[in-house]
Amino acid sequence: MSYRLASWVAGTAVALSACASLQPVQTAQKMAGSPESSVRETFGAPTEVYKLADGTTRWIYSHQPLGYEVYAADFDGNGRLVNFRQMLTxxxxxxxxxxxxxxxxxxxxxxxxxxxxxxxxxxxxxxxxxxxxxxxxxxxxxxxxxxxxxxxxxxxxxxxxxxxxxxxx
Missing domain, CATH: 3.30.1450 (Beta-lactamase Inhibitory Protein; Chain:B, domain 1)
Incomplete structure (x- = not known):
């Protein structure tokens, strides 16, 4: 792989990572239906994981104590993203x-x-x-x-x- 292509790939990865961290809800909404592995690649490991009573799984991404956000990624029984939202509203x-x-x-x-x-x-x-x-x-x-x-x-x-x-x- 040429240096130019490697630089472009690295720059693109950084830009996509920045978008995911600056606008996580908008980024995740575009990922609806994606598997858990894609969500983990985009947002990293969740701070907590819960199996909910309705059979779905919720991943919590907490920016506390100094941040002001707690995001929840909800996955259906097949491990596909069905919802992602800011919980502290x-x-x-x-x-x-x-x-x-x-x-x-x-x-x-x-x-x-x-x-x-x-x-x-x-x-x-x-x-x-x-x-x-x-x-x-x-x-x-x-x-x-x-x-x-x-x-x-x-x-x-x-x-x-x-x-x-x-x-x-």
């Missing part, structure tokens, strides 16, 4: 069901927390926290609180007033 968060969901349900949806888990003894509640952009641009923290049986008690979004507004950057 208000739409996803508002689907949480206090009194019903457990720690496992939250982990399957948002991944395990990457920030230290807190326990509040007076409330008798364990708290997991995730960073996100509230309303699409305002840095915030999404917290979930579990009772001592591990059942979701409540959720909360707290805007980070010191985090700035990414529209002004």
């Amino acid at each position: 208000e739409k996803e968060i508002y689907e949480a069901r206090p009194g019903v969901w457990t720690k496992r349900d939250v982990a399957e949806r948002f991944g395990l927390p990457r920030e230290p888990v807190q326990y509040y003894p007076l409330m008798k509640r364990e708290a997991w926290s995730y960073r996100l952009y509230a309303a699409g641009y305002q840095p915030a923290h999404f917290s979930v609180y579990f009772d001592d049986q591990g059942v979701l008690d409540r959720t909360m979004i707290i805007v980070d007033s010191y985090g700035g507004d990414r529209r002004r950057r």
